[in-house]
Amino acid sequence: MPEKFFLEGYGCSLNRAETEQAAGHLEASGLKQVSRPEEAAIILVNTCAVKEQTETRMISRIKALFAIAEKTNARLIVFGCLPKINSEKISEISKKIIQAGPDLKELSKKLGIKEISFSPEAPQKKSSKFVSIIPIARGCLGNCSFCATKNARGKLESHSIEQIRKKFFAETKKPCEVWLTAQDCGCYGFDIGTSLPCLLKKLLESKNDFRIRIGMMNPQNALRIADKLLPLFRDKRLYRFFHIPLQSGSDKILKKMNRPYSKKQFFLLIKKIRKTIPDAMISTDIIAGFPGETEKNFAETVKAVKLLKADIVNVSRFGSRPGTAAEKMPLQLHGRHKKNRSRILSELQKKISLQKNLSLLGTVQEIFVSEKGKKGNFVGRPVSYRPVVIEKNFLGKTLKIRVSNVFPHFVFGKITKD
Numbered sequence: 001m002p003e004k005f006f007l008e009g010y011g012c013s014l015n016r017a018e019t020e021q022a023a024g025h026l027e028a029s030g031l032k033q034v035s036r037p038e039e040a041a042i043i044l045v046n047t048c049a050v051k052e053q054t055e056t057r058m059i060s061r062i063k064a065l066f067a068i069a070e071k072t073n074a075r076l077i078v079f080g081c082l083p084k085i086n087s088e089k090i091s092e093i094s095k096k097i098i099q100a101g102p103d104l105k106e107l108s109k110k111l112g113i114k115e116i117s118f119s120p121e122a123p124q125k126k127s128s129k130f131v132s133i134i135p136i137a138r139g140c141l142g143n144c145s146f147c148a149t150k151n152a153r154g155k156l157e158s159h160s161i162e163q164i165r166k167k168f169f170a171e172t173k174k175p176c177e178v179w180l181t182a183q184d185c186g187c188y189g190f191d192i193g194t195s196l197p198c199l200l201k202k203l204l205e206s207k208n209d210f211r212i213r214i215g216m217m218n219p220q221n222a223l224r225i226a227d228k229l230l231p232l233f234r235d236k237r238l239y240r241f242f243h244i245p246l247q248s249g250s251d252k253i254l255k256k257m258n259r260p261y262s263k264k265q266f267f268l269l270i271k272k273i274r275k276t277i278p279d280a281m282i283s284t285d286i287i288a289g290f291p292g293e294t295e296k297n298f299a300e301t302v303k304a305v306k307l308l309k310a311d312i313v314n315v316s317r318f319g320s321r322p323g324t325a326a327e328k329m330p331l332q333l334h335g336r337h338k339k340n341r342s343r344i345l346s347e348l349q350k351k352i353s354l355q356k357n358l359s360l361l362g363t364v365q366e367i368f369v370s371e372k373g374k375k376g377n378f379v380g381r382p383v384s385y386r387p388v389v390i391e392k393n394f395l396g397k398t399l400k401i402r403v404s405n406v407f408p409h410f411v412f413g414k415i416t417k418d
Contacts, residue, residue, distance in 0.1 A: 011048025052319025186221030249304025289338030
């Protein structure tokens with residue numbers, strides 16, 4: 001009888017891809033996946049530690065899984081970013097817990113099975129029939145003062161276009177949504193003499209029915225490739241979705257963050273995007289309460305958010321991460337100031353998002369239905385990638401809907417023949 005394993009993963013789409021690859025590799029090695037940790041001889045959890053709050057949740061979950069492992073005499077293996085960023089926190093729970101980083105080779109060694117490299121060609125047990133996550137690179141070229149992920153994942157290592165193309169063509173034989181993922185998709189290929197536009201041109205040679213979502217791009221890298229990248233979005237199989245983090249509206253704070261662009265350069269990029277793709281959906285990230293952020297600096301960020309009018313703003317309160325420059329910076333802000341500033345930004349963005357969605361009321365949108373909703377409904381995406389909730393199950397289908405109701409983070413749609 002094959003040894004049983006339980007596996008769960010957290011974090012970004014890159015983490016999700018690694019979780020799927022770990023599951024695929026374990027099954028290919030003769031193990032059997034089970035749905036409850038109590039049934040498993042091996043319990044694995046792929047962790048995220050990008051934020052202080054996330055790390056706290058991870059530690060709580062590891063404690064719960066360790067308690068189960070102790071009762072059932074199972075091995076508990078914690079892998080992913082947390083062991084690289086803060087292994088001591090895990091060791092404090094128990095020295096019995098086996099730790100491995102985000103490198104699947106290391107995980108294979110800990111399990112005592114054949115080694116596997118993290119690549120697009122690795123075995124992958126998909127968690128969705130209609131969404132395929134393809135990693136295009138790992139690591140990055142940045143060195144942000146607040147980011148511990150660089151310490152976990154290292155320098156940029158891009159996969160070859162041929163590796164990605166082979167995986168892509170295999171995954172798109174049936175209609176599906178493809179997420180191209182990396183720590184920073186904007187710098188894809190810079191280390192191997194190619195670029196994201198070159199990759200996309202090769203993928204779009206396919207005549208199949210698919211939708212591609214490009215992951216986060218840092219502004220300085222997106223600006224470098226913009227002139228070759230943006231014209232490709234004439235192809236409606238590319239979601240017109242851009243996740244480009246601003247992080248702060250203050251150039252002084254951007255410099256302290258070691259972000260290699262100015263506010264002016266960020267808005268130049270946004271202007272290029274909106275000029276070429278008027279219906280583009282813009283998502284950005286903001287950190288509230290970075291060390292040394294004054295009321296004036298914060299006011300600059302509020303002004304930038306109002307000017308940007310992004311569709312999505314992911315607001316995070318600053319939390320120091322182990323081994324980063326920002327951890328030791330002077331003028332750390334009190335928690336109540338960070339909480340208040342993040343609340344102001346979140347409330348502001350909620351109003352902006354609702355206003356943008358109101359303009360869609362009554363419009364007809366063509367959507368690809370790719371996921372189940374949380375309340376028994378289903379979610380599809382038009383070319384802008386805006387989530388559209390429908391009541392009936394049309395997973396894997398493309399259909400037209402009329403927007404019947406709107407909320408800040410999604411819209412409702414009714415199927416129409418118009």
